[in-house]
Amino acid sequence: xxxxxxxxxxxxxxxxxxxxxxxxxxxxxxxxxxxxxxxxxxxxxxxxxxxxxxxxxxxxxxxxxxxxxxxxxxxxxxxxxxxxxxxxxxxxxxxxxxxxxxxxxxxxxxxxxxxxxxxxxxxxxxxxxxxxxxxxxxxxxxxxxxxxxxxxxxxxxxxxxxxxxxxxxxxxxxxxxxxxxxxxxxxxxxxxxxxxxxxxxxxxxxxxxxxxxxxxxxxxxxxxxxxxxxxxxxxxxxxxxxxxxxxxxxxxxxxxxxxxxxxxxxxxxxxxxxxxxxxxxxxxxxxxxxxxxxxxxxxxxxxxxxxxxxxxxxxxxxxxxxxxxxxxxxxxxxxxxxxxxxxxxxxxxxxxxxxxxxxxxxxxxxxxxxxxxxxxxxxxxxxxxxxxxxxxxxxxxxxxxxxxxxxxxxxxxxxxxxxxxxxxxxxxxxxxxxxxxxxxxxxxxx
Numbered sequence: 001x002x003x004x005x006x007x008x009x010x011x012x013x014x015x016x017x018x019x020x021x022x023x024x025x026x027x028x029x030x031x032x033x034x035x036x037x038x039x040x041x042x043x044x045x046x047x048x049x050x051x052x053x054x055x056x057x058x059x060x061x062x063x064x065x066x067x068x069x070x071x072x073x074x075x076x077x078x079x080x081x082x083x084x085x086x087x088x089x090x091x092x093x094x095x096x097x098x099x100x101x102x103x104x105x106x107x108x109x110x111x112x113x114x115x116x117x118x119x120x121x122x123x124x125x126x127x128x129x130x131x132x133x134x135x136x137x138x139x140x141x142x143x144x145x146x147x148x149x150x151x152x153x154x155x156x157x158x159x160x161x162x163x164x165x166x167x168x169x170x171x172x173x174x175x176x177x178x179x180x181x182x183x184x185x186x187x188x189x190x191x192x193x194x195x196x197x198x199x200x201x202x203x204x205x206x207x208x209x210x211x212x213x214x215x216x217x218x219x220x221x222x223x224x225x226x227x228x229x230x231x232x233x234x235x236x237x238x239x240x241x242x243x244x245x246x247x248x249x250x251x252x253x254x255x256x257x258x259x260x261x262x263x264x265x266x267x268x269x270x271x272x273x274x275x276x277x278x279x280x281x282x283x284x285x286x287x288x289x290x291x292x293x294x295x296x297x298x299x300x301x302x303x304x305x306x307x308x309x310x311x312x313x314x315x316x317x318x319x320x321x322x323x324x325x326x327x328x329x330x331x332x333x334x335x336x337x338x339x340x341x342x343x344x345x346x347x348x349x350x351x352x353x354x355x356x357x358x359x360x361x362x363x364x365x366x367x368x369x370x371x372x373x374x375x376x377x378x379x380x381x382x383x384x385x386x387x388x389x390x391x392x393x394x395x396x397x398x399x400x401x402x403x404x405x406x407x408x409x410x411x412x413x414x415x416x417x418x419x420x421x422x423x424x425x426x427x428x429x430x431x432x433x434x435x436x437x438x439x440x441x442x443x444x445x446x
Contacts, residue, residue: 001026002103003312004089006079006248007110008032009039009133010298011279011305013061015108016071018309026313028071029102031091033078036134037063042298044137045158048144049165055134055141082107082252084272106274106312109249109262110305113242113280113296120214121153121238127221128236131158140237144169147234151175151224153212154239155182160195160330162237163204167331174205174231176224178240181208186326187389188341188354191375194391195335202331207231242296244281257283259294266318268308276312278304285321287409288339288386289348295322323408324387325401334395338405339387342377351380355441359434361397363426370394376404376414376438383413383446388438400435414443 003019005012008030020028030037038061046052063073074091080099081090088101115130127147129140144150150166152159155177166173175182181192182199199206207228215236216223223232244261246254254270254277257263262277264270266285270277280296282304300322310317325338345352354377360369370393377386388404390397407417418439424431 001105001313003028003106003108004102004104005030005108005110006089007108007112007279008034008037008073008075009041009110009112009279010301011112011282011308012108012110013038013066014302014305015110015276015278015309015312016066017069018306019313020069020071022310022315023313024070030066030071030073031077031079031089031102032073032075033094034133034135035075037061037066037073037075039134040298041133044131044134045161045165047137048141048162049168055137058134079248082248082275084252084275087274104274106276107252108305108308108312109252109254109270109275109277109281110279111245111248111281113244115238116241116243117238118212118240120212123215123221125215125217125221126219127217127234128215128238130238131162140235143235144171147171149174149233150235150237151231151233152237152239153224154241155179155206155208156185156239156241157326157328159237159239160199161328162239163199164202164329164331166235167203171235172205173203174207174233175199176210176212176226176231177206177208178211179208182206183335186337186341187335188343188375190356191335191373191389191391194373195330195333198331198333242280244294244296246281249277249281257292257294259283259292261294263292266307266320267311267316268304268319269311276308278308284319287321287323287411293322293324295324297322297326320409323405325405327398327401329395332393332395334390334392334398336390336398336401337388338401339385339408340377341387341389342375345377345379345386350386352377352386353380353442353445354378355438355445357434357438357441359437360430361392361394361434362429364430366426368394368427370397372397372434374400374434374438376417376435376442378414378442378446380446383415383443385412385414385417388435400433403435414439414446418443
């Protein structure tokens with residue numbers, strides 16, 4: 001059996017590794033258009049900020065290491081077309097400029113996402129960047145050297161992480177957000193304000209409700225023209241979102257979902273026999289709403305890849321879906337969420353209610369305790385947990401979100417959370433952990 005994998009990062013290499021382990025007789029071939037495989041793209045902002053030594057530190061496995069394990073990895077090879085009827089892919093060797101046709105018995109599309117570039121961001125001006133892969137990171141790092149002023153467009157995960165990273169490099173930073181507040185897609189409005197305040201304490205000039213109209217400069221960017229005036233900048237980072245790469249899926253006749261990403265079943269199979277899809281280009285099932293969603297994050301991508309790899313090699317595995325768990329740090333603040341926010345629940349016409357609890361992350365009398373805020377959301381009538389949002393002044397404290405995430409996957413209630421036997425010692429939590437206090441308060445309202 002010949003298994004062809006298109007894309008050699010999270011989902012692709014997880015799939016290739018699992019397929020090769022599950023079936024030693026299978027011939028596994030990975031085509032990756034870039035020069036790197038199996039690396040942690042989520043670590044890119046931390047290299048820029050100096051918390052990770054080098055971009056090479058993000059690489060988990062080199063192509064040579066993967067080949068030594070029996071996986072045929074071909075970097076700088078771009079799959080440009082799929083003929084599902086013939087069971088072939090067209091591959092461009094980008095170094096040699098030569099095109100070949102390669103057969104497959106099973107095909108995995110792990111093509112990921114691309115950063116959204118508004119019309120004004122299509123430019124030849126130097127100093128304008130997106131951050132998707134290691135070459136993007138290297139280019140941004142080179143621009144930052146010697147720069148004094150940076151402007152980040154977009155107040156999502158990447159924008160917020162880069163704001164801290166660039167301040168650590170000594171740059172003045174302006175963050176522009178088109179919406180009314182930063183972290184708008186991640187948190188309810190009252191919590192968004194806390195994130196903005198932390199950015200401003202870190203020296204970031206946050207400007208919300210701003211629309212970018214164009215770039216200024218000759219050869220190199222010098223600023224952005226907005227509906228509220230000119231913002232001067234030596235470096236511009238465009239971080240306004242991503243879009244799934246589905247061109248090859250369309251070529252293969254694969255059905256896309258309502259989200260615009262590739263539609264699959266729990267085995268990561270598409271509607272085209274022999275063609276699978278996994279990773280950031282692929283939809284998944286939201287285990288709280290039972291709806292299809294597109295949430296491109298690292299763990300689900302790797303997990304989808306593992307499932308696809310087993311099934312392509314003749315085994316049986318299923319991806320259970322996601323609950324929308326995310327976490328990030330901005331300066332001293334940790335921010336996490338899982339499930340649904342109150343706003344998201346209301347948009348789905350759920351009878352939802354949220355409670356807010358502000359406490360300390362461990363025993364209040366302990367010298368190292370820091371403030372933590374929890375918003376817990378549940379469904380009236382059923383008592384079911386719907387989601388949680390956490391903001392902690394010790395960024396590690398918000399890893400508590402994992403407790404709620406685990407329960408959401410089992411469709412647990414607020415009472416189930418309150419009944420959980422959580423660990424307690426003064427350096428770690430209060431005897432009644434903030435999650436238990438929130439669960440008690442929530443279940444009284446449901």
